Amino acid sequence: MDDNSSVDSESEKPHTPLKTLPDTAVQHAPIARSSLGNNDGQGANPEPDIVRQARTNATSSLATSSLPSTQLSDTPSIPPMHESGLLDPDSEDEEPATAAGFDRSTSPASALHRNKGAEYQKVGEGVCKMHRFSLYETVNWFYLVGGDVLDQRFRIMKIDRTADSGDLVVVEDEIVYTRKEMNQLLNAVDDGNKVSGGLRLKCTTWGVLGFIRFTGAYYMLVITKRSQVAMIGGHYIYQIDGTELISLTTSSSRSKAERIPEEARFVSTLSNLDLSRSFYFSYTYDITRSLQLNMVQEREALGEGLLQKSQHYHDGMFVWNHHLLGPASRALRNTYDWCIPTIHGFVDQTNISIHSRTVCVTVIARRSRLFAGARYLKRGVNDLGYVANDVETEQIVSEALTTSFHAPGPQLYANPSFTSFVQHRGSIPLHWTQDNSGVTPKPDIELNLVDPFFSAAALHFDNLFERYGAPVYVLNLVKARERIPRESILLQEYTNAITYLNQSLPADKKILYKAWDMSRASKSRDQDVIGTLESIGKDIVSRTGFFRNGDGVYWKSSIQNGVSRTNCIDCLDRTNAAQFIIGKCALGHQLQALGIIPNKTVEFDSDVVTVLSHMYHAHGDMIAIQYGGSHLVNTMATYRKINQWSSQSRDMVESFKRYYNNSFLDRQRQEAYNLFLGNYTFAQGQPMLWDLTTDYYLHHADPRAWSERRRKNYIKWFEPRHLEERRMPQDVYPKGALADKPLEFFDDYWLEYYRPTNLSAFPKILSYKVNSLRKYPPPKESQDGASELPEPQSRPATKNNRQDNGRAVADLAPVDSRVSAPDHVSKNSLSGEKLSGNALSDWLRQPSQQMQPEPTAIKDAHTLNNAQKLEKPLKDKSAATQWTLNQFVANSLNPAVVETEADEYLRYINHPSNLPLVVSTDDPPHNSDFLTYIQSNSPDAVAQMLSTEDDIADFEEFFNVGDDPLTVTDADTPKKRYKAYRQWLKGKSLFKQQRADLQ
DSSP states (O other): OOTTOOTTOTTTSOOOOOOSSOOOOOOOOOSSOOSSSOOOSSSSSOOOHHHHHHHHHHHHHGGGOOOOOOOOOSSOOOOOGGGGTTTOTTOOSSSOSBOOOOOOOOOOGGGGOOOTTOOOOBTTSSOOOOOEEEEEEOSSEEEEEEEOTTSOEEEEEEEESSSOTTOOOEEEOOBOEEHHHHHHHHHHHHHHTTTTTOOEEEEEESEEEEEEESSSSEEEEEEEEEEEEEEETTEEEEEEEEEEEEEOSOHHHHHHHHTOHHHHHHHHHHHTSOTTSSEEEOSSSOTTSOHHHHHHHHHHHHHTTOSOSSTTOOOTTSOTTHHHHHHHHHHOSSHHHHBOOOEEEEEEEEEEEETTEEEEEEEEEEEOSTTOOOTTTSOSBOTTSOBTTOEEEEEEEEETTOSSSOBTTTBTTOOTTEEEEEEEEOOOSSOEEEOOSSSOSSOOEEEOOOOTTOHHHHHHHHHHHHHHOSOEEEEEOOOSOOSSOSHHHHHHHHHHHHHHHHTTSOGGGOOEEEEOOHHHHHHOTTOOHHHHHHHHHHHHHHHHOOEEOOOSSSSOOBOOOSEEEEEOSSSSHHHHHHHHHHHHHHHHHHHHHTTSSSSSOOOTTSHHHHHHHHHHHHHHHHHHHHHHSSOOSSOHHHHHTOOOHHHHHHHHHHHHHHHHHHHHTHHHHHHHHHHHTTSSOOOTTSOOGGGOSOOHHHHSOOGGGTTTSOOOOSSSOSOGGGGSOOOOOOOOSOOGGGTTOOGGGTOOHHHHHHOTTOOOOGGGSHHHHSBOTTTSOOOEEOTTSOEEOOOOOSSOOOEEEEEETTEEEEEEOOOOTTOOOOTTSOTGGGTTSOOOOOSSOGGGSOTTOOOOOOOOSHHHHHHHHHHHHTSOOOOSHHHHHHHHHHHHHHHHHSOOOOHHHHHHHHHHHHSGGGSOOOOSSSOOOTTOHHHHHHHTSOHHHHHTTOOOHHHHHHHHHTTOOOSSTTSOOTTTTTSGGGHHHHHHHTTOOSSOOOOOOOO
């Protein structure tokens, strides 16, 4: 970027002056460098407006202050390591969950003198990613200070708090500061606002998700807590554990906005979307795209002599904060330097040792933001070709020999140790719905629109060709034979759609279609579900291939052309089982490509497949929660027919939970989706979000725009360029002006992963804490001698939830020292990894429920029950109902007795062994236990056992049976036995509907 360029340039964006205190004419040289001001010809980088204004205000305030005249030391102040959490012995992560603020120290105004003609670094000169932010506030402005991973380079941005309602005024400084210079700049702003309270720290954040407005001023959504979940090529992937919504107004304006009922309700609606669960981001790796797309884009940029193929190219389909990034992209020049794209889905990573070689397996699921919603509220496809429950699942398998994406040389983005395989799931691309307004667990399926040209399906498959290439392998798992046709209706229509669309495609690019009734096969004794899926999976992988990185000369590279598209009616249970089997087949090809195994097949009951099954089960659970409201109903144990009674009861409970969420909670969740994703925006004169009878027009194109849009050809429904074969670029060395640049100019993975200036410990580094075989026990043997996998569970409960700003925030759970390690796990293998358990399995919990430690003895269960009794009563009826259901399941699967009951039972079972044998009619000896037991009953207790005359009369009444005992006469109604009958005659129910006390 040219030195004379400025964010305030009239040709780019309007200049907004700083509004602090009235200016006072003072002649001083600038203290720091910035591009916020116009070039006045004095030096390479003239004095910026933000510094000039702050310095002037600081000098005016010095007239009434008595600060010392000492200057700052030339050495920048580095915060102590214990302040950043790196040496905290109680911390489990390399970094704390909450970001540390900028370490600002007070400085006098005389330290503001600097050389006016100095040359400084600007944005764009190499990689300078900001990893933590500090938000400061004055009366009229917010100041956002961002720092790099080493806390050595900083940038600043200011936001106007007094802007008109609906306007977002942001001034961005493109200069990179040192710690000392940033400290001087903030102190100057503080001194200039002493009269109005100075500069105060509002909060510390890990990043900005974007800006959003409802009826008035804008809000800024920031990340307050995070946790590391994966590492790819030296780049960390984080999960959002806490967020905060900050109003960008003054305190007086904020109080007025809070009194507006519509504004308050919009904020409450947005809070129904739990951003602290299953939202992920990365500072330096684009997780919105697959590994193949990232490597291809970088290699193409190298061949063209560019630093990046496209500046901040992200797949907008999977950027869930796309709506919040809109205002930021209009107000900022470098949007993604401050705001972080976020995906919604699932991320999990594990390390496993195969033949003494460490292999890293990563599963990433990306949920589409287009036509997103809850289960019964979003079905089928919209008229733009986007389907419901659209999820892209990527399986990355790499060998942990080297960290980065680069091969020795350096050959950029050519490391042959990385492979990936991509799958897709999505609803059937037809116009169909299910009405769940009634009480039917399985509502009827309705085809709302019958299109002979299948225009929506054509748009959908053309989009798949654009994203993944050809061929597209469609695996349709809906039911084919039903007593009452439901799913079979869609089967016939879907088959007709594929047949019609294939007429126009070239012979080698046709859609491959496979319809198989998986539900019927799983209930049949003569069909092998797993064997059939494995044959399908091998066929898919052989046709689509997989991605393997390499330079194409010394290391062979390959590209995945095409994708497998799997669906059932919900794209949850059957789809997840099929995707696991397909992923297992791809895993064999990936391990062989890495040179780890000699063939392309991995045994089903091997350790690596056991780990993969756990990962896909957790992946399916998370996708099911997001779309259906509960965990998977049918797991791999169901389809392998090895599930025990506990698995059957689990499936039943999950069905109840899914029905309850779909009936009562999905409407609120859908409103939160529509608001967060920007499907609904407030406009004067338009109905409110909660007043809409349907959100159909929020997700479909405006019919009035159809006449203006060019209609697509019904025969040539696809773009020919989308069918072209993908090829791996061979460029691995930078060209042109970038030929002499060092590796750190392109990728700063070294600083992000190794952090040379920070002190840490091995147990706190993600690579040492990542899940491994120690987390999963080996397969157990069944009674018939066959190897039997343990029931896969969701991600272990290593976090306890606590409330922070109304949201669940993750913290590492304590270790129960009474839990002993299994016999097959050595004590040394557990030294660097803490174990934790669950009182209930993850499938028994709602997304927002807390995770409790697992009771390991009768006393623990009793303590747990007592603790639950002390909880405050639940006021919400829905919460009380859910609480009752969970307690019922908990007490059923984890029966427990108190100590007194256990002692009584022990005495009961041991008592007969102490009784002497009766061999004579003589009285037993006086010291016998039997005589002691007989005499233990007091005379008063025996006397109380006598019956009264009324009791005898009631007893005799039961023996008086009339000639017609089935007929109730008037003489029978006063009797006690007919009390319930009398109540029924009065209109009351025979059964009392009351809340069960399950404590």
